[in-house]
Each structure stands twice: as structure tokens, then as C-alpha cells.
Amino acid sequence: MAVKISDKALDHVIDEMIGVVENSKDEIFYISEGARTEHEQLVTELKETKEKVLKHIENGDQLEQKVYYSRQRLAEVSKYFDRYSEDQIRDVYEKTHRMQTKLAMLRQEEQILREKRDDLERRLINLSKTIERAEGLAGKVSVILTYLQDDFRQVNEMIENAKEKQAFGLKIIEAQEEERRKISREIHDGPAQMLANILLRSELVERSYRQGAVEEALAEIRSVRKMIRSSLYEVRRIIYDLRPMALDDLGLVPTIKKYIANIADYNNMKIDFTVLGEETRLNQKYEVAFFRLVQESVQNAIKHAEAREIQVKFEIRKNSLTMVIKDNGKGFDPKVKNEKSFGLIGMKERVEMLDGSLTIDSIIGRGTTIIIRVPYKAV
Ligand SMILES: Nc1ncnc2c1ncn2[C@@H]1O[C@H](COP(=O)(O)OP(=O)(O)O)[C@@H](O)[C@H]1O
Ligand SMILES: [Mg+2]
CATH class of the missing domain: 1.20.5 (Single alpha-helices involved in coiled-coils or other helix-helix interfaces)
Incomplete structure (x- = not known):
């Protein structure tokens, strides 16, 4: 059963990949969250720095004004030094000097603040790019995850289906023989x-x-x-x-009626057959398919379900054909695949060939309902 092992192996590989990609997604999330927090901090810092620069410019301008007056005053006291005492002159001189020094420091600080502001702006631009890239990456990773979780699983399913079909093809040859x-x-x-x-x-x-x-x-x-x-x-x-001639001569509904009457009589049980919609001849391909579908379902219900009652309902609509086969027998788990059973697979295959759908609803102890829907356009 190498087949089964490789099915599991593929599932395992997908699970591992999903794990790795999910971790990467988390990491990208942390990186982008970190960048965002830092971005917020930098924005606040930049705002403060800009305010400080403005304050410094303002203070500097005021101080420059003061220095200007102070220098005028100094020039004046120097010019009329005979009118001022030595202490007074020194006082003015020192005051001017102090203010000039302070102004120089203020301008120096202002320069540093400007550089800091420019640096912050550069870092903010870089951070924005990082955030943008992390978001892009997170998006891509999500896409990959979806691929892995849905599409890739479908590939797995497709492989399994293909294998089932291959086995079915071989089985058909065997069954024919x-x-x-x-x-x-x-x-x-x-x-x-x-x-x-x-x-x-x-x-x-x-x-x-x-x-x-x-x-x-x-x-x-x-x-x-x-x-x-x-x-x-x-x-x-x-x-x-082999093939009821009535199917070609009389059509699907009379053939099913006859078949069901026979089999009910033979098995001494009750089988109901109801037809809804207009009873017309259908395309031969559909008549054969539906007859075989009834045959297989009814036989299953008799052989496996030990049903006491079977109901077959067939509805002919303008754009579709629906058939429901319901029994009140044992029920079964359709997910449990029987390697040697090809009846149900064959039914599915027939329905798929007609682009239709087949669902099996079965409850252990209660019975089984099979619903077949096939698109059909009467010509
Ligand atoms: N109507 C039903 N009620 C109970 N069990 C069923 C019914 N139809 C199918 N089964 C179960 O599903 C299995 C597969 O059915 P099928 O594919 O028709 O193969 P087969 O009839 O050759 O065994 C059966 O062996 C039986 O166990
Ligand atoms: Mg069967």
C-alpha cells in the first residue's frame, strides 16, 4: 500500500510547510509591529525636536537683539568713558560678553537640534518603507498560506481522485470479464x-x-x-x-417502473416510484445513466441495507434531472472506502460524466438517502 503512505507523506509535507509559513507570518507581524511602535515614538520625538528648534530660533533672535543693544551700549560707554566709572564700563562689557557667549551656545545647540531633526526625518522615511515592505510581505505570506491550506489540499484530493479513477478503470475491465x-x-x-x-x-x-x-x-x-x-x-x-430493451423502446420511466415492479415482487418488499414533471424521452445517454443509477442504488438497498422499504423519486425539470433514492435500512459510513467495492464509485463516475452531483446521506440504523442532480437541457 505504497499509495496510502505517499498520500500521508504529502499531507505531512503540507502541514510542515504551513507550520513554517505560519511562523514566518508571526515574525513578520512582530517586525512590523516593532517598526510601527518605533515610528510612533520617532514622530513624537520629531515633533518635540521641531518645537525645540523653533524655540531656539526665537530665543536666539531675542538674544541677538539684546546683544545688539548691549553692544551699542558698550560702544557708548567706551566712547564716553570719562562719564562712566570703570566698574560700570566693566559691567557693561562683561554683560555683553556673557550674552554673546550664550548666543553662540544657543546657535550651536540650534545647529545640533536641526541635525537631529534631519536625522529623525530620514529614519522615519526608512521606517515607513520597512513597515510598507512588512505589510506587503505579510500579504504575500497570507496568499501562500491560503494556497497551502486550500489549493494544495485540493491537489492532494485530485491525486487521490485520480488514483481512485485509475483503480476504477482497471476494475471496469475486470468487471466486464x-x-x-x-x-x-x-x-x-x-x-x-x-x-x-x-x-x-x-x-x-x-x-x-x-x-x-x-x-x-x-x-x-x-x-x-x-x-x-x-x-x-x-x-x-x-x-x-444486459440492457433492458424497454429502455430504448419505451424510455426511462416505463423501464424503471417495470424494473421496480419486478424486483419488488421478487424480493417481496415495497418499492415506491414517483415521477414529478413531464414524462418525456430523454437523451439516450441520460436514460442509460439513470437506469443504471436506480439499479445500483436499489440493489445496494436490498443487498446491504436489508431495507423494508425503498422510495425512488425522479423529477424532470426544464433544466435539470433529480433523483432521490431513499431506504429505511441499516445505513453506513460512506467515508469508509471498501477497496473491492466499485458500485458507488461507478455511480459517482456516471454522474460526474454528466456534470452532475451525487450526495450520500446515511445514518447508521436509520437508512440511506442518495441524491443525484444532473443539469439537463431538453432539446
Ligand atoms: N443503501 C445502503 N445501505 C447500507 N450500506 C450500503 C448501502 N449502499 C452501499 N452500502 C455499503 O457500501 C459498500 C459499497 O457499496 P458498493 O460500492 O455498491 O459496492 P458493493 O455493492 O459491490 O459492495 C457496500 O459494501 C455496503 O457496505
Ligand atoms: Mg453495490
């Missing part, structure tokens, strides 16, 4: 043997007649006729199993 063997045995054991018997008996009739035993000959003929009748019945049954 099996069917031929069954039919040849049926003809051999039934009609062929009877014909041989009839041939023998007809010779007996001839002999009796030549010997003048007319009554015997007549009795023999009656018995031969009985055998012919039952051979005919057998041959008809075999033909019917």
Missing part, C-alpha cells in the same frame, strides 16, 4: 441446455409419431412447448439484465 463469464455460464446452464433438451425431445416426438403413439407425441409436444416458454423467459431475463 466477470460479467461475460457470468452471462456465458447463464446461457450455458439455462437456454443452451434447454435447447439441447428440446432438440432431444423433438426427436422423441417424431419417433412417437412414427410409431403411431399420437397421444404420447402430443403430450411430448406440450412438454416441449413448456420448455420453450421457460427458455424464452430465461433468454428475456438475460437480455433484460
